[in-house]
Amino acid sequence: MPLPDSIETLQDFHHHVLTTRPSSTAAIVAAPGAGQCFVYSSCQSVPPLSPHQRRDFYKIYLLKAGTGRLHYASRSLEVAPPALIFSNPLVPYSVERDAGTHEAIYCSFNAEFWQSNGRPGQPSLAESPLFRPGGSPVLLLNELQLAVLEPLFQQLVAQAATDYVHRYEVIHNYVELILHEALKIDPPTAHFSSHNAAGRVASLFLELLTRQFPLLTPTHQLRLRTPHDYAAALAIHVNYLNRAVQAATGKTTTAHLAERLVQEATVLLQSSYWSVAEISDSLGFAYPTYFNRFFKKHTGLTPLQMRQAELLPA
Known part of the structure; x- marks a missing residue:
C-alpha cells in the first residue's frame, strides 16, 4: 500500500514498517540531540509502485533480490540486484517494482545524526557525490563488491538491535565505511527516458x-x-x-x-x-x-x- 501522507519523520516511518511489514527486522536509534537513525531489513512481496512521499531523511539500501526501475527527475534507471541505492531529502524518487519478492537492508538517518557523530571538518552529506543532486542514485554491484558491502549492512542491523550506549557512534562508523566503499565504485551511465x-x-x-x-x-x-x-x-x-x-x-x-x-x-x-x-x-x-x-x-x-x-x- 502507498505510504500515508502523515509519514514525514523517522518515528512515523519506523512505526509504519513495524505495523505493515511484520516480516521486517527493524530498530530505531536515537543519537544525542535531534539525531536519529533507522535500520531495518525486509524480505517480502511489495507493492509494484511506491510513490515518493515527503521524508526529511537520507536513505541507503542494499538490494539483494527483486528488479524494477527508479524514477528520478527526468531520468529513470533500471535496477537489478545486487545494487546499492541512495536517496536524499531534497530530490524525490519513486520506485516501480517488478512482481516477485524483494529483499533489502535499509538504513535511514537524518542530517543531525550524521553531523552529531561526524569528525571535525567532515563534509556534509549534501556535498557527497553519492547524495548530491545530479549524481547517480544507483550503483550496480558485482559479486566482489557485494561481498564487501553486505557484511557492513548486516553489522548495521546487528548494532541497531543492541542496547550499547554508544551504538549510534558505531552505526555512524559503519555508514561511513559503506559510503567510502561506494565511492570506489564507478556509477552506471546508462539511463532510459520515460514517456512522461x-x-x-x-x-x-x-x-x-x-x-x-x-x-x-x-x-x-x-x-x-x-x-x-x-x-x-x-x-x-x-x-x-x-x-x-x-x-x-x-x-x-x-x-x-x-x-x-x-x-x-x-x-x-x-x-x-x-x-x-x-x-x-x-x-x-x-x-x-x-x-x-x-x-x-x-x-x-x-x-x-x-x-x-x-x-x-x-
Missing part, C-alpha cells in the same frame, strides 16, 4: 518549490531561489525545466516562483513581526529596495502599505 519525463519534472519542481516554505525564523534562508537553482537540483538544463513546467501547468517557472514568493511575503507581512528587511533577506533579495519593487509589481502595494493595512509595526 516532462510531466514528472514539472511535478518535482512544484514539490521542491512547496518544500521551501514556510519560513520559520528570520535566519531561515531559501535554498532554491531561481529557475537555475531548481534545474541544478534536478540535474537538468534550465531550458528543459522551463519547457516541462510550461507544458504541464500552463505557467512559466518564473511565474510559479513569483507567485509563491508573493504568497509567503504577504503571510509574513500580515502575521509576523519580522522587519521588512528581514523578510526581504529571507526570501533571497539582495536589497530591500529590490523586494519593494518586486512586491509592488505583483500586488500594487509596497510591503509597508501591506503591513500598515494589518496595523503591525514595520
